[in-house]
Amino acid sequence: MKLVTAVIKPYQLDAVKEALHALGVAGLTVSEVQGYGRQKGHTEVYRGAEYTVEFLPKIRVEVLTDEMDVDKIVDAIVGAARTGKIGDGKVWVTGVEEVVRVRTGERGLDAL
Amino acid sequence: MKLVTAVIKPYQLDAVKEALHALGVAGLTVSEVQGYGRQKGHTEVYRGAEYTVEFLPKIRVEVLTDEMDVDKIVDAIVGAARTGKIGDGKVWVTGVEEVVRVRTGERGLDAL
Amino acid sequence: MKLVTAVIKPYQLDAVKEALHALGVAGLTVSEVQGYGRQKGHTEVYRGAEYTVEFLPKIRVEVLTDEMDVDKIVDAIVGAARTGKIGDGKVWVTGVEEVVRVRTGERGLDAL
């Protein structure tokens, strides 16, 4: 069992969701995060004072999945999230020891 | 050391917190997420245009814990979060290699 | 490849970012979370009714990094986030099996 986590540009979420849907991924969990990295932020002005905004809005997408599908899913996300511009984000994979579906108590693959 | 992560319905958070408290869990971290899955979303209308809302508000609960307590904790969460309706969410377990308490620098179990 | 996750007091984020920057960490992802633990919450009043606020605002910082740098990074975060008061938070380390940079498809260390 694996957890694929992606940090992407907000505008790409739709595309990523579609891509995962196409792969038959049944569900995913997303959240708003802020990213700091190579991508430069912007500047705001308030009554003559300038503010450098270093953190940029990103979306975190998490997908629990079977070992076998990891590569397909990673590739799908990378493909859908790419704009080719700095700040496209990262995708990473971590191991999951157990998954349970709250509603039924099913475990493992059945929980997905 | 393990990390138990749960994605549950917002309304169940109180119950889950109580259940973990009852188990003697000293702390937890929660955040707002949005979920996509079997549970159907709802429709909104704005000036004649319909919007299908596919992402539903969920709460992510994270508990760092000792290996031994994992099952108790998972069961407690599953029990408290269950309403029996689609969308109750998932609970999963991942391995943690090290934990540090910022205040004291304590490591491992002492950090919890 | 490792993922260092920290839950800290919001006010300390600046210091933590600077400390990581000083270490040459190229990027990080942060999000708003709420923490429950030893640190006591506060009380609010609304038209004669008292509310005990048990969850406190915290910031989650995540850093993907090379195995070698983990300790430096953990120490840097712990050092920068510490105020010595209850509620300073936790830092933990988990294993990451693969990392991909969306923009280029680079994998592993090159993705950071």
Place this chain on the structure above:
Amino acid sequence: MPEAPTIDGGNTVWLLVSTALVLLMTPGLALFYGGLNRAKGVLNMMMMSFSAIGLISVLWWFYGFSVAFGADVNGLWGDPGAYLGTKTFLAETDLWGATAENPSGIGVPLYVFMAFQMVFAVITVALISGAISDRAKFAGWLLFAFGWATLVYFPVAHWVWGGGIIGAKLHALDFAGGTAVHINAGAAALGVALVLGRRVGWPREGMKPHNIPLVALGAGLLWFGWFGFNAGSELTVDSVAGLAFLNTQLATAAAVLGWLAIEWIKDGKPTMVGASSGAVAGLVAITPACGFIAPWAAVLLGLVAGAVCALAISLKYRLGYDDSLDVVGVHFVGGWIGSLWLGLFATNSVNGAISDVVGASDGLFYGGGLTQLGRQALAGLIVTVWSAGIAWLLAFAIDKTIGFRVAAEAEVDGIDVAEHAESAYDLSPTTGGGAGGAFALAGIGAARPAPEPTDPAEEPAEPVSEKVAG
């Protein structure tokens, strides 16, 4: 021989302005109530006020004004056909209060007076909605508003101001609506809240205001508009209008202090919600009294009303009814305080109309004995019983027929989405740049407009969009 009917510029302008001010109070109330409500029900709460403006205005024009201000039939209602909406009243002689001896009346066109009284009817109905937040079917609310306005507000306005039993026969005083508006709405709120029952989770769960600056804004607009409500009720520009205006400001200011003092002592901290609530409590309490008491009595009234209402709002926890936004604690209680205050401090020395027009007597502390206090109490009692009773029956009937309460699931998930297919906020800066942030606050995901017959999206994307794709 009386001179020809002439319009009084000053009086007419004052009533035009006052009408606009009172109209503004209902959106102000919507913001006040909306801010006090939880985020998932703020729109439904505001809709109850906005729909009241729509519905009650039309009813008032059609027959409400006639029932309230038409020639008295039997002390209970006015001739319903008197000013029926289908007729027009624009003759030279259509001035309010015109009589053979005084062909100009107050020198104000009938339509101006009709509009002024219209907005009173609107807000009185809207006030009730604060008691039933987050759980009432919108259709049920509309039915209730229609029924209550027709069976309660229109006649009660007649009883108090239209030559009916309370004003003309009982000689009870009510300058701008302590009995007709606040006791009336407060009693109805209790009746309907009892039928609807408590919100899911109340009072176990915290249900705190979702947007306190909105509450303060609403209170500010109410305060502003209330000058038209109170000082406008003198209907003419004279020193009593000035007194009513000053007393309104003084009592409200004092009530803010009174409420904050109680909070500080009882809860340890003075709050912004408390300051806003105190202002409203003061405005409510001074409403019946503003033109009948001296300024020092107004200051005292404000302090008392602010303090007492600050304590009264806890009653619902003891008695166990969910008057969600404290319509009873503020309007019912505040209305009673102000109305009884007249039995203590009303004095002809500030306004001769007390004896000359209403045939009422001075208050206890002005040597009038207990007479007026009794009249005020009786008047309040009559309205309380009638209003609460009819409200309860209406709500009960609605609940038994179309059902007045939404499903518990809908309530928990949020009545805004359930009843109005809307959610109030979507503040994420990433919204609409894809669904990215659309859900951040309002629980919204990838939103799509319903496919339209000829959806332009099917056409090749226009240049501009391409820029992004590339």
Place this chain on the structure above:
Amino acid sequence: MPEAPTIDGGNTVWLLVSTALVLLMTPGLALFYGGLNRAKGVLNMMMMSFSAIGLISVLWWFYGFSVAFGADVNGLWGDPGAYLGTKTFLAETDLWGATAENPSGIGVPLYVFMAFQMVFAVITVALISGAISDRAKFAGWLLFAFGWATLVYFPVAHWVWGGGIIGAKLHALDFAGGTAVHINAGAAALGVALVLGRRVGWPREGMKPHNIPLVALGAGLLWFGWFGFNAGSELTVDSVAGLAFLNTQLATAAAVLGWLAIEWIKDGKPTMVGASSGAVAGLVAITPACGFIAPWAAVLLGLVAGAVCALAISLKYRLGYDDSLDVVGVHFVGGWIGSLWLGLFATNSVNGAISDVVGASDGLFYGGGLTQLGRQALAGLIVTVWSAGIAWLLAFAIDKTIGFRVAAEAEVDGIDVAEHAESAYDLSPTTGGGAGGAFALAGIGAARPAPEPTDPAEEPAEPVSEKVAG
């Protein structure tokens, strides 16, 4: 021999108040439009309104008032030098409408009338901005506002009210601005929207309102201010002012019901945005008619306007133009409905000025035949063509020169940051306690004021700050 020129207190106060009310409408519009907009563009949307107040007020004072209300030159514009800003008009005799026979005119100082008409010009320009949200360069907007006001609004106001072709020659009726304001602004909105093109992702992506309580607040302030707009347009305090006031309230209330009814039937749910939009639609439609029809006809007009506009807003999806906030669907359509309504229901029996002053005839249902309906249609047509045409040309010229549209990237990331270096919200309670939450809502990170020559931060931190460090 005529008596000396004297100021009429009532009329002057009414116009002073009305001017303040109409001025408030533009911030109200900014909130209404701002709330309907996505969060990332709310400030730009509001800036278009606020900048219009600044720019158009000054232009109006300098030459706009002269062009609109100066002595008619050729039916198309007034003498531009008549009231040039550099001159002063404070003589005893500078009363609006003063003539040899009637030295007092309407008894209102010229400057009061100038101010009253000024705020009409301001809001008419601001109305257009709703069609171009999230994508127009601010500099382009300013140029457009300047050009359109000069070439379209100022002359059109002359045509309709200043003795020009539409009012004086064609004898078309427009009490408060159905043709001059709403058809005019709506047509311009269409013209400029066509040049600017669609927002990135429209209509594929959902672009829903980001703050609906703000929308309701804006609608409430518009409703409030509109009483000055409509009833103030009578310029004097008389029974027609009262009629205009009452009709405004009735039509607006009815329009709320009309819009909600259509939503309920068509979409299944009545919405708060719908109630607010219905109110605006009703206010728009009654504007030209408020002083010329009977109350029952106003109620009917409101119902029709609310329902028709609720349907008209879907046109843009069929026709494929991105009139972002429905300026066409509400103001253009609503203005036309109200203006044609006069051809059906206008009647001298409520306002003699129809024949005496404007030289117009009764509406169809009052035995006036089709004459007036034809005049109203022609008037609307002239303004539609001129306004839409000039707007299109201006927008085209601006786009070809300095460019009217921001880069797609800027649009996707948010025009507020791109054009104004601001983001609207930063609601996190942790903000500023370090950058902790600063970014939570507004996408802001560790923010730093630009280093100042003598940055006090360089000095040793003061005691208070130390408390935290320790």
Place this chain on the structure above:
Amino acid sequence: MPEAPTIDGGNTVWLLVSTALVLLMTPGLALFYGGLNRAKGVLNMMMMSFSAIGLISVLWWFYGFSVAFGADVNGLWGDPGAYLGTKTFLAETDLWGATAENPSGIGVPLYVFMAFQMVFAVITVALISGAISDRAKFAGWLLFAFGWATLVYFPVAHWVWGGGIIGAKLHALDFAGGTAVHINAGAAALGVALVLGRRVGWPREGMKPHNIPLVALGAGLLWFGWFGFNAGSELTVDSVAGLAFLNTQLATAAAVLGWLAIEWIKDGKPTMVGASSGAVAGLVAITPACGFIAPWAAVLLGLVAGAVCALAISLKYRLGYDDSLDVVGVHFVGGWIGSLWLGLFATNSVNGAISDVVGASDGLFYGGGLTQLGRQALAGLIVTVWSAGIAWLLAFAIDKTIGFRVAAEAEVDGIDVAEHAESAYDLSPTTGGGAGGAFALAGIGAARPAPEPTDPAEEPAEPVSEKVAG
């Protein structure tokens, strides 16, 4: 032989309306300041304004009005017993300004004039609060407000308008409050800010506005109310009231342009906060001048004031004092500009009262030489020194006794929670459906009402709740 005292309908209505307008300015200010503040201190900021309405209104009625407008005692204050709150003034003859020769005075009841001046006192005190956001103990603020109103505002109002040294002896001009209100409040702001010191982290950390639409709303309400403030100050309905009204609109519009121009040049982008701030700067600057200069001079004044204030707000970074929301940069500086402007452009040709009533002379550019400029400067200087000095002393005394500043921890975590046990927002749609989202924005977790003696929660849950459980 003088005719009997009579109320002037026009004047009285105008003052009643103006009073309501000026009252609305303080909630407007609360929103303006609140929006500019960080989210964690918005309620405290608004509370300072709302508490000022409560406290100062009562003080004004009790003795403030007497000190300011009672018969002059020594040029420094009026007879404190003159209009003591315990007395009543409702006689036929209690008209403001009534004398033996002119028994009607301005034809306005004394209480109306008292109320009008009351709201001036309220907002002047509230203005100061902008300088001390996020760090002042609420109790300290109340003490300060009480002391400063008593020792500074009440006497200064007497000096300027009540027959005291500045108006009657020095013959300095101040139409609506440039010296008495804005220089006065601005100087006090500086004094108290110096004692309180800087916010933790200022200026290193960014402390940007948390809700800019709220700022714009506040600016809109201020603009609207300011017409009553300025044009109302003429106290009668005449051409000067019209002039004051027009000048207020023109200068404010021009100031918006002036501020935006500076931002555009200096910072690269024009901002919504800038447009709002420019409007306020223009309103401040035109306040003393609105009834004394020609429209063209008002436009010029607006441009200058907008531009200069846009630059002045950076002073605090150079000088190192934390005037949090720029009360000094906008009100102090703007007040000075407008006040000196009279020394340059005041002219009897627009308002004869300059020489006849105040005994002042024309401005420099109208051939009056430097006399008036000197008087204006001296008047401003006197008020600046007195106000800043007393404010500093009061703040110092409060700080040394009960302590004026909250603990640094409380400041960092948020003064709203620390001083008012409230947090402003809780916008999560899941709030209250359990604690789920309750904390999302307002840092709130599982909230529970305090256990009540007879907590109904102990009773078996009612049916409705069960539905959810199942």
